[in-house]
Amino acid sequence: MRNQLHLAVSALGALSLAFTGENPSVGILQAFLVIFLAIFAARATYRLWIYPNFVSPLRHLPGPKNHHFLLGHMISQFFSGNPNEPYLSWVRQWPDAEMIRYFTFGNAEAILVTGLDAFRDVLSVKPYSFVKPELYKRFLGPVVGKGLVFAEGEEHKAHRKLMAGPFALNKLKQLIPVFKEKAEHLSGYFDRAIEVDGGTVELVKTYTSITLDIIGVAALGVDLRNLDAPTPFHVCYSRTFDPPIFGQALMAIDIFVPIRWIPLEENRKYLSYSAEVHRMTLEIVRDRIRELTDENGKLVATERKDLLTFLIQETYEAENPWTEQEYLGHMLNMLAAGHETTASALQWATHALAKHPEVQTRLRSEILAMLKKTPNPGYTELENLRYLNNFSREVLRVWCPAIESPRKAAEDVLVNGVLIPKGTYILLMPSAIQLNPRIWGDDADQFRPDRWDGKIADAHAFAAFFQGPRQCIGRVFSMMEFKIILVEILSKFQFDAVETEEIVLVNPSPLLRPSGGLRAKVSRLPS
Ligand code: HEM
Numbered sequence: 001m002r003n004q005l006h007l008a009v010s011a012l013g014a015l016s017l018a019f020t021g022e023n024p025s026v027g028i029l030q031a032f033l034v035i036f037l038a039i040f041a042a043r044a045t046y047r048l049w050i051y052p053n054f055v056s057p058l059r060h061l062p063g064p065k066n067h068h069f070l071l072g073h074m075i076s077q078f079f080s081g082n083p084n085e086p087y088l089s090w091v092r093q094w095p096d097a098e099m100i101r102y103f104t105f106g107n108a109e110a111i112l113v114t115g116l117d118a119f120r121d122v123l124s125v126k127p128y129s130f131v132k133p134e135l136y137k138r139f140l141g142p143v144v145g146k147g148l149v150f151a152e153g154e155e156h157k158a159h160r161k162l163m164a165g166p167f168a169l170n171k172l173k174q175l176i177p178v179f180k181e182k183a184e185h186l187s188g189y190f191d192r193a194i195e196v197d198g199g200t201v202e203l204v205k206t207y208t209s210i211t212l213d214i215i216g217v218a219a220l221g222v223d224l225r226n227l228d229a230p231t232p233f234h235v236c237y238s239r240t241f242d243p244p245i246f247g248q249a250l251m252a253i254d255i256f257v258p259i260r261w262i263p264l265e266e267n268r269k270y271l272s273y274s275a276e277v278h279r280m281t282l283e284i285v286r287d288r289i290r291e292l293t294d295e296n297g298k299l300v301a302t303e304r305k306d307l308l309t310f311l312i313q314e315t316y317e318a319e320n321p322w323t324e325q326e327y328l329g330h331m332l333n334m335l336a337a338g339h340e341t342t343a344s345a346l347q348w349a350t351h352a353l354a355k356h357p358e359v360q361t362r363l364r365s366e367i368l369a370m371l372k373k374t375p376n377p378g379y380t381e382l383e384n385l386r387y388l389n390n391f392s393r394e395v396l397r398v399w400c401p402a403i404e405s406p407r408k409a410a411e412d413v414l415v416n417g418v419l420i421p422k423g424t425y426i427l428l429m430p431s432a433i434q435l436n437p438r439i440w441g442d443d444a445d446q447f448r449p450d451r452w453d454g455k456i457a458d459a460h461a462f463a464a465f466f467q468g469p470r471q472c473i474g475r476v477f478s479m480m481e482f483k484i485i486l487v488e489i490l491s492k493f494q495f496d497a498v499e500t501e502e503i504v505l506v507n508p509s510p511l512l513r514p515s516g517g518l519r520a521k522v523s524r525l526p527s
Contacts, residue, residue: 072103145332348399
């Protein structure tokens, strides 16, 4: 300790000598420092002021100016209380814009896509000129898995082609009995809630549990049965996705600065819960490969009908079996992308039914009329329910589950005629399209299922699942699941509103989620 102090004092002494000019190295050191500071100041001035205001090809785009010189507009986002804000306010402020320029972390320029032409360019015309940003992969990758969600370029194309098999309509139709059985299970749960609690049901927990149960059977072929009592799988899963408030703060910081290595109790829990989800899913993958193949690595016959089985069959039949880690990545994708999203849609759908009794009555009449003719409806009968189709799309338009998906320009690329420099951060938000008055009219904010009877301007105007080669591969799966559940519960139950306070949303959040849950009162319809 004494030696270290001595060293520190000597070093300080040498430094002070250098500054007082009594040491010959003073000139060099001073010159070095001055040059270093000058370069730093020049670079900072160029980056923070000259480039964005006088050089950037994006400088002519409209957008807010009131940003922090280092954090950009992140502060307004974190304190807005709504994960769609301040972006939706900007959409209203610049209604004619195709793209809005704002600033993000490090005062880097970012683009919010707000018009259909720009949205089409990014998603459908030049999808592979954009990649998912590294920080987004680092933040979500450990939980969501690589799979399709984080594959890029040629690898994405090849995997998407193989995944098309398991998600083909003829395969998905085989999952209808699973959806129906779980929908009936949900009815049983509502009946018990009526008996025990007078029918007040917390929708977030209920739908998250039932959709996790469905994806468990439909994707992994394993019945988790979380609705009755949370299983270890559910506990680990929800603790990684939905941590307590301190964990949420760490999650938000970790997007920009890696902090999971810091030895904090909350970090330790996050890492161990997500490792446990990986371990349990990998075990299922290993068992399934063993079950489906013989000692020569050839497929054997099976009665199983789930996405993992379909995927293993597809890849083996194409003589291109994947590694365990690749199957694992895709199954983690299914779990993450495939249950909270549909759960969110069901929560807001039930909320809409409770808040709009006239919509509920009309939808129920359509469903009961169909059930009278076809008590056990299949895919076609469900697709032919016109009002149910309108209702489903309107729920996903107004309360879109996915808040945002970022992209980074992988090269210099033209979007709607504007040069987007390589490396620019692009924010794709379904709500910036779906709640945009220029696209949907002055009543864009209103919930009005009948609007879907009119002509919709452009397929890209419905942005809940995106469009193009990276659009949601689970779209048909989730819509089937959503409709089967609604047909089941609307034919048996009445939903009434109990929420009187304004709903507070979790912010920031990858999904549209009410903070503190969302309740409705459920009662049995007279038979
Ligand atoms: C209401 C329910 C759902 C919504 C709103 C939704 C929304 C989306 C959106 C917006 C994307 C594009 C993300 C991007 O490109 O950055 C996406 C991709 C994806 N979704 Fe969904 N999703 C839903 C349900 C599902 C289900 C049920 C599954 C699986 C069973 C699923 C699996 C996936 C996968 C694997 C991708 C990545 C596709 C690719 O990059 O090629 N999703 N989803």
